[in-house]
Amino acid sequence: MNKTYCPSLTEYKRRISREVKIGDLPMGGLNPIRVQSMTTVDTMDTLGSVEQTLRMVEAGCEYVRITAPSVKEAQNLLEIKKELRKRGCTVPLIADIHFTPNAAELAARIVEKVRVNPGNYADKKKFDVIEYTDSSYAAEVERIRERFRPLVQICKQYGTAMRIGTNHGSLSDRILSRYGDTPLGMVESALEFLRLCEEENYYDVVLSMKASNTQVMVQAYRLLVQKLDTEGLQPYPLHLGVTEAGEAEDGRIKSAVGIGTLLEDGLGDTVRVSLTEAPEAEAPVAKALIDRYTNRAQEARPIRPLTSPPSPLSSGEGKLALETDSKKLDASSSSPEERGLGSEVPIDPFQYHRRHTHEVANFGGQNVPRVVADLSRLPRLEYADLRAAGHLYSSFLDKFQMSDLGADYVYTGERPVPFMLPNGLKEVVAHRAWMDAGQRSDHFPLLTADTYLSNFPKLHPTLNFLLLELSTLDADLLAQLRQDRTVVLVLETTNAHAMPELRRAFFELINNGVTCPVVVRRTYTLESPSQTQLDAATDVGGLLIDGLGDGISLCTDLLPEQGQEAWLRDIDQLNQLSFGILQAARTRMSKTxxxxxxxxxxxxxxxxxxxxxxxxxxxxxxxxxxxxxxxxxxxxxxxxxxxxxxxxxxxxxxxxxxxxxxxxxxxxxxxxxxxxxxxxxxxxxxxxxxxxxxxxxx
The missing domain is CATH 3.30.413.10 (Sulfite Reductase Hemoprotein, domain 1)
Known part of the structure; x- marks a missing residue:
């Protein structure tokens, strides 16, 4: 199976798409990734739409989308455009169309771009189960062609661009009957319309594959890129978005998990973050996601190629050929194998499968991913401080109450907790502290690779944590890990190209038959909480989307002099963020x-x-x-x-x-x-x- 879906799994390389002109602001090609959003004012409110558009442009929107549910709204787009141009605003306008081809055909003569949804533009959506024969299916496709062709011809005549925007939840009954409610169905729905565009020699097309389920959304975009490539179609620009993401922290996390995962692999030419908030609030989030990649290629360290697996493998996994040196991972290579892609990827990028692991305590196996809260830099710890890890202490009852966002483990480093922990919470300590405390059975040690590989280190009989990076995974360590059923790996990186390096480490484990559970640990520099939120959701969420990871541990580099309250506030935010990422990636549901x-x-x-x-x-x-x-x-x-x-x-x-x-x-x-x-x-x-x-x- 050809698994090619991005230029490189190890270097940051943007997919070079076809350039599409949208007014005076082209998208794709070598242009920057563009920011866009959508107005919320009634389209018939001309001045209200204009004022909101101006606020959106001021907030960073480079394209503005306006709904046109009927002909009268499509006609009023002209009045909105005239008023904007009178005020000196030249932002390209996009008409959003559902159900109404006649509105689309009118709007295409006015605005710079129209968006159509192939699931409801000229197709049926009645949630009916219909059995289509090949001939009846072909007849429906031909009917849609005839309804869609006039819009294509108008767009071509007026120089208007088009987005063919598939939504997971609005696939037609016809598509559902043949492909099901799947990423493949989403892709085929768009390709039907795209093939007609190419028949008409019309190529000013942008594509999107939106879903509220981040796993489905990511898989659909990847599959779309693969299909375009294998069918010899143009490399059309991609509009990225998680539809109906929600509001506040949850909406931002969910957007970052989906959009960020694709940006990491160089996919995407424009971003719209869909929040249940004023549209002016969306552009800064989209820009923060995009800006992380401005200098990524220069800031990232090279990621080493995979080592050869031992022979024979002790696991059924990892029997695939391995990637070549990362220097060969160039988008211009003619062979997917030369780019470290194709059949060499030991996961399926188009379908969710959780990495096979053996169970260690409550990690791995069929267990949900665990949350480890890092308390190691706190200068002191009291009962009430555990609230930051989601464990609430009542002095009146003299007992703890765990919330749905209660961490499973706390890491306390060299300073173990000086009191009995509440039921359900377990403690990880540095190996030295575990030794000094008499190797307590209710504490679990964290070891470095050097200590772990030393002769006869003291280990806990059932659960040990091993801190490592990709560079640590040499043949000796991999050989020992294949035999050890007590170790949970804590995987971290300091590479700016973090998610791909962590993913490469998982590939190393899979290809070498290592089935130890893995906690992904990320430390972020002092930034705004909102930026850490987006970065962590991208780095860890992108791995979880691919079934990689059995736990999450987040921390920032706050300094002790910043005070106990600052630390507790930081830990609380990171603990909530951890659960939010797991939920957004659909791997652990802990809240509504x-x-x-x-x-x-x-x-x-x-x-x-x-x-x-x-x-x-x-x-x-x-x-x-x-x-x-x-x-x-x-x-x-x-x-x-x-x-x-x-x-x-x-x-x-x-x-x-x-x-x-x-x-x-x-x-x-x-x-x-x-x-x-x-x-x-x-x-x-x-x-x-x-x-x-x-x-x-x-």
Missing amino acids: EYISCPSCGRTLFDLQETTAMIRKRTDHLKGVKIGIMGCIVNGPGEMADADYGYVGVGKGKIALYRGQEVIKKSVPEEQAVDQLIDLMREDGRWMEKELLEEPVAG
């Missing part, structure tokens, strides 16, 4: 997930206010997924795998869904949240919030 759209001119209620209200009532429902959609376009399809849905269907009217089935069609907005909760109660998914008997100490 909100799949909420970012709002636009189609929205039928105040999305930010409603999302906040629903979150306030339901944020204690661990693992429940709730879709909050402003209109039927972003309704049952776009919320894809949500357990419950809250969808605007008219002014003041809400439809409530169980999965993709509508349960109540027209609920007054003021009653809708209560009835949503009643629906959960009927299903046995509802529980009341627990109240602490006393405020937590500290």
Whole structure:
């Protein structure tokens, strides 16, 4: 199987795409990765749309998208454009089209780019299970061709660019019948439209594969690139985005996990971060994600090639040929094997499979990934301080209460905790401290590779942690690890090209038959919490997306003189971030997930206010997924795998869904949240919030 999907797995190289002109600001080719967002004002509100567009441009948007749900909104795009140009704003405008080809054909004569969704542009989406014969399927494709061809011809005539934007949740019944609700279905949906564009010799096309599920989203983009390459199609630019990412920290983490994973491999020509917030808030997040790669190639250290595996391997894994030296990983190579790609990749980049590991304590095997909170730099530790690791101490009850975001382990370094830890929390200490404390059975040592390989080191009988980097993995260490069933590896790197180096280390383990669980550890320099949030979600989330990693440990380089409270605040933020990354990568569900759209001119209620209200009532429902959609376009399809849905269907009217089935069609907005909760109660998914008997100490 050809697994080629990026220029290099080890060097930072941007995929060189075809340049597409969008007004006076081209995308793709050697141009910078562009930032864009979408207005939320009613498109018929000309001045409101203009003012919001100007704020978005000021915030960093290079393209602005505006919804055109019908012909009248498409016509008003001209008035918006005239007013913007009168004010000296030349930002390219993009018309967002769903269901209405006639609106698209009008808009294409006005704006610089149109976006169409192949799942609902001229296709059907009724959530019907239809059995298509080859002839009936071909007839449907031909019908779509005839409906789509006029738009292509207009775009070609007017020099208007087009985005063919597939959404995971709005695949047509026809596509679902043949490919299922899969990344392949998403890709084929777009390729049907793309092939018609090429038949018309029209190439000003941008492609996107959006989903709210980050695993599906990443797999679809990778598969799209692979399909374009193998079918000999043009290397069209990619618009990256996680649809319906949500709001606040969760929305940013989820966006970074999906978008950042692809940026790491050099994919992407424009980014839109979809937050349930004002659109001005989206551009700075997109820019922060993009800016990390401005000097990546110059700042990164070369990543060493893989060593040859021993023969025979003690595991069924890793029998594939290995990558060549990283110096040969050049995008101009004619053979995927020469680029360290293709059949040499020991994972499937297009389908999620968790790396096979043996179980050590509660790591690896079928266990969820664990969170290790780093408390090692705290000058002192008291009961109340464990709140930063999610373990809440009540002095009134003299006991701990663990939250759903309670760390599984704490690392205390050379200063073990001076009191008994709460049930469910375990402690990792430096090997020297473990030895000095009498090799306690309830402490677990962290060793360096040198200590581990020394003659007869003292080890815990069931669980030991081994700190290492890619450079540490030599033949002697790999040979010992193949035999040891007590070791959990703690993998770290200081390389600016961090995620690919960590991934290379996992490949080394797989190819050498090492099945030890691995905790990914990352330390970040003093930056704003928001930047650390994005960087960590990219570095660790990108590995988790590929099934690599059995735990996460994050820390920053705060200095002791910055004070105990600063440290505790930092630990608390990193602990919450760790759980957020695991949830965003769909590897451990520890809290309610909100799949909420970012709002636009189609929205039928105040999305930010409603999302906040629903979150306030339901944020204690661990693992429940709730879709909050402003209109039927972003309704049952776009919320894809949500357990419950809250969808605007008219002014003041809400439809409530169980999965993709509508349960109540027209609920007054003021009653809708209560009835949503009643629906959960009927299903046995509802529980009341627990109240602490006393405020937590500290």
